[in-house]
Amino acid sequence: MTTATLPAKPLLHALRGPWARVLRLWDHISIYLPVLLMGVLALGTYWLVRNSPVFSAPEAAKEARHEVDYFMRNFTIKTYDENGLLKSEIYGIEARHYADTDTLEIDQPRMRSISAEGRLITSTSKMALANGDGSEVQLLGDARVVREATTDADGRALPRMEFQGEFLHTYVNDERVKSHKPVVLIRGGDQFTGDTFAYDNITGIADLKGRVKGLIVPRTVVPPR
Secondary structure (H helix, E strand, O other): OOOOOOOOOOHHHHOOOHHHHHHHHHHHHHHHHHHHHHHHHHHHHHHHHHHOOOOOOOOOOOOOOOOEEEEEEEEEEEEEOOOOOEEEEEEEEEEEEEOOOOEEEEEOOEEEEEOOOOOEEEEEOOEEEEOOOOOEEEEEEEEEEEEOOEEOOOOOEEOOEEEEEEEEEEEOOOOEEEEOOOEEEEEOOEEEEEOEEEEEOOOOEEEEEOOOEEEOOOOOOOOOO
8 A cells, every 4th residue: 555645835835814924924024124123223322322421521731821820010028927027028110920830020129038036138139030939039130139237146246248140049938049150249348259159148158169259358456455
């Protein structure tokens, strides 16, 4: 007895009615499914970008310029110590402040500084350049610094002392003066010159270098009675 086997019909042809229509519809949709997924992904990315918070980029640091941010005319600046005593005073015809270096450029300055021991030092020049707190002042052009006659810690008399030059750099808090240019030092009746100069008012030591010259006036000796 011979048995013949018939090939199975495809599922789509085997089904009848509503299920066949559903499978046909799914078959058509599956062709465009990758395209639909890509569209959904693109829409999601666009929504995420639109709704994400935006942080502004930090502003580029502006290059500091050496420009005057304020000026003063016919002014006086005074500083006081913690006890309310006058420590220093600066007067000028005009001053210009530069923010980038926090320096004050002063025309025709006149300055006074008083140490804790009461020593008075005055300074003048054609122009001066002072730092922000006034602790350093550079005197430019016909510079002159004078320490008035006083006494030391032991009560001994100290004669008037004067420094002259085209450039003098004063350190108010440390009571020091220095210069890399020629300076004339006058102490009482004596006079000295040098190519460079440094002086410490606390120790009383003056350091002159280069072509140093000096003129010492003999003291008059008073004979004992």
